[in-house]
Amino acid sequence: MFDILTNNWGLLSTGWGYTIMCSVLALIGSCVLGTLFALMEISPYKWVATIGRVYVEVVRNIPLLVITMVFYLVIPKYVVAINGFTAGTIGLTIYTSAFIAETVRAGIEAIAKGQMEGARSVGLTYSQAMTQIVFPQAIKIIIPPLGNQFINLVKNSSVLAFTSGFDLMYQGKIIASTTLDTFSSYLAVGLLYLVLTLPLSYLMRYLEKRWQTA
Amino acid sequence: MQKRILKFLLPVVFLLTAVLAGCGKSVASQDILTNASQTNTIIWGVKADTNLFGLMNVKKNKIEGFDVDVAKALTKQILGPSGKAKFVQVTSDTRMPLLKAGNIDAIIATMTITPERKKQVDFSDIYFKAGGSLLVKKGSKIKSVKDLKKGTKVIVVQGSTYGDNIKKAAPDTQVLQLADYAQAFTALKSGQADALSTDNGILYGMSIQDKDYVVVGGTYTNEPYGIAINKGQKPFLHTVNSALAKIKENGTYDKIAQKWFGDVPGFDVKEVK
Numbered sequence: 058m059f060d061i062l063t064n065n066w067g068l069l070s071t072g073w074g075y076t077i078m079c080s081v082l083a084l085i086g087s088c089v090l091g092t093l094f095a096l097m098e099i100s101p102y103k104w105v106a107t108i109g110r111v112y113v114e115v116v117r118n119i120p121l122l123v124i125t126m127v128f129y130l131v132i133p134k135y136v137v138a139i140n141g142f143t144a145g146t147i148g149l150t151i152y153t154s155a156f157i158a159e160t161v162r163a164g165i166e167a168i169a170k171g172q173m174e175g176a177r178s179v180g181l182t183y184s185q186a187m188t189q190i191v192f193p194q195a196i197k198i199i200i201p202p203l204g205n206q207f208i209n210l211v212k213n214s215s216v217l218a219f220t221s222g223f224d225l226m227y228q229g230k231i232i233a234s235t236t237l238d239t240f241s242s243y244l245a246v247g248l249l250y251l252v253l254t255l256p257l258s259y260l261m262r263y264l265e266k267r268w269q270t271a
Numbered sequence: 272m273q274k275r276i277l278k279f280l281l282p283v284v285f286l287l288t289a290v291l292a293g294c295g296k297s298v299a300s301q302d303i304l305t306n307a308s309q310t311n312t313i314i315w316g317v318k319a320d321t322n323l324f325g326l327m328n329v330k331k332n333k334i335e336g337f338d339v340d341v342a343k344a345l346t347k348q349i350l351g352p353s354g355k356a357k358f359v360q361v362t363s364d365t366r367m368p369l370l371k372a373g374n375i376d377a378i379i380a381t382m383t384i385t386p387e388r389k390k391q392v393d394f395s396d397i398y399f400k401a402g403g404s405l406l407v408k409k410g411s412k413i414k415s416v417k418d419l420k421k422g423t424k425v426i427v428v429q430g431s432t433y434g435d436n437i438k439k440a441a442p443d444t445q446v447l448q449l450a451d452y453a454q455a456f457t458a459l460k461s462g463q464a465d466a467l468s469t470d471n472g473i474l475y476g477m478s479i480q481d482k483d484y485v486v487v488g489g490t491y492t493n494e495p496y497g498i499a500i501n502k503g504q505k506p507f508l509h510t511v512n513s514a515l516a517k518i519k520e521n522g523t524y525d526k527i528a529q530k531w532f533g534d535v536p537g538f539d540v541k542e543v544k
Contacts (some may be wrong), residue, residue, distance in 0.1 A: 103288075134461040141447065143465065221426075221447040221463075230364065231448060234430035237391045239368045 061241040072228030085149035091157025116155035125150045131219040141220035162198035204261025303507040314341040316361040316375035322476030337531040348514035363430030377497040394497035401470035402490025415488030417446040424464035
């Protein structure tokens with residue numbers, strides 16, 4: 058088990074780097090996209106809300122692997138050449154954004170309507186009311202489920218293994234097939250994922266506590 | 272509450288692990304030959320994504336190919352005309368773990384005999400002499416391994432020997448590993464790489480499927496295929512070897528080879544036998 062870690066550290070650390078890079082990029086991307094689509098979903102304009110709704114329902118009901126393969130195999134053939142890492146990261150971003158949109162939407166809708174109405178009645182615009190009154194309160198509700206999404210995102214980044222995106226899972230598969238020690242190889246990979254997700258899990262828990270008392 | 276669930280779950284998990292570990296061991300350590308003649312069945316691990324060797328025929332819901340036919344012929348040779356061959360779908364990635372766990376009796380899945388693999392399993396005599404080659408789009412600049420310079424990309428399949436082969440033959444090129452041949456070929460078609468490298472027999476199968484892609488540069492490695500059998504199964508190994516010698520002698524092998532590779536340009540049974 059430890060030989061696997063030390064003998065293949067080069068491959069594993071490269072893979073780890075790619076996994077972290079993909080996770081960070083997808084995390085930022087999906088938060089931005091997710092919030093955007095959540096705001097669309099609750100928009101007072103019917104057609105904007107419909108677009109948001111359709112996006113979320115379509116994306117979150119398709120397997121991640123299918124979305125990723127579209128970006129890896131179909132887009133390069135007909136639109137623009139993107140490599141496995143980019144395709145995987147884009148796929149993961151889009152997939153996660155749908156779930157984050159739902160989380161954010163639920164959080165905003167949990168804030169009593171009176172807050173928005175009160176803010177509007179004292180003369181704030183819709184966007185001012187949203188960013189200064191509703192959203193700061195919604196954040197506290199959003200944080201715990203958002204933590205779940207982040208952890209899922211890190212683990213889901215293993216989809217890069219299927220698009221040869223050089224991530225941890227990809228390297229783990231290579232190590233497993235060269236050393237033929239399948240069990241230890243995947244165990245090592247699992248441990249390295251834990252090293253990433255456990256601190257993230259604790260960070261989210263910490264934030265949850267802090268924001269609750271604030 | 273959580274603690275209580277944990278208290279209940281932990282013993283269950285331990286028990287399951289113990290039971291499963293016990294199962295695996297007892298199955299893997301059974302004598303395959305005795306078992307096979309009792310059940311009149313041999314379980315073969317075959318590819319289902321490799322044209323000409325083992326490919327799923329979707330209409331008939333059956334795996335067909337050279338490997339499958341050789342396995343059938345060997346089963347008949349070993350168990351007699353009533354012997355049944357059962358096929359389990361494997362990939363380059365899953366075949367070793369499945370064999371070692373005892374899920375299958377033998378692997379006949381385009382598997383090259385290598386020294387590293389020999390440490391883990393036993394191999395029969397060679398049943399197909401393959402060689403590494405390149406598949407490229409018609410008119411590609413790449414004519415052989417020598418053209419794989421810096422900036423080029425080559426697709427190989429995870430679990431195959433070609434990750435290492437390419438690194439040795441063309442150290443400057445970038446290697447992309449994909450899960451199976453179907454995905455690898457699709458990725459080549461979508462332009463994710465300049466070439467796909469694996470055994471010539473498999474590449475010919477792809478070239479027959481899509482005439483826009485051709486095999487170039489001859490072979491740059493020798494890849495003798497063997498039938499993999501678990502360590503400690505010497506009686507079964509010897510039986511497979513003598514059965515293999517028989518079907519090579521009595522013309523069955525030639526017939527099967529002709530059936531699958533007869534259409535491939537420049538194919539000669541004597542070169543692979």
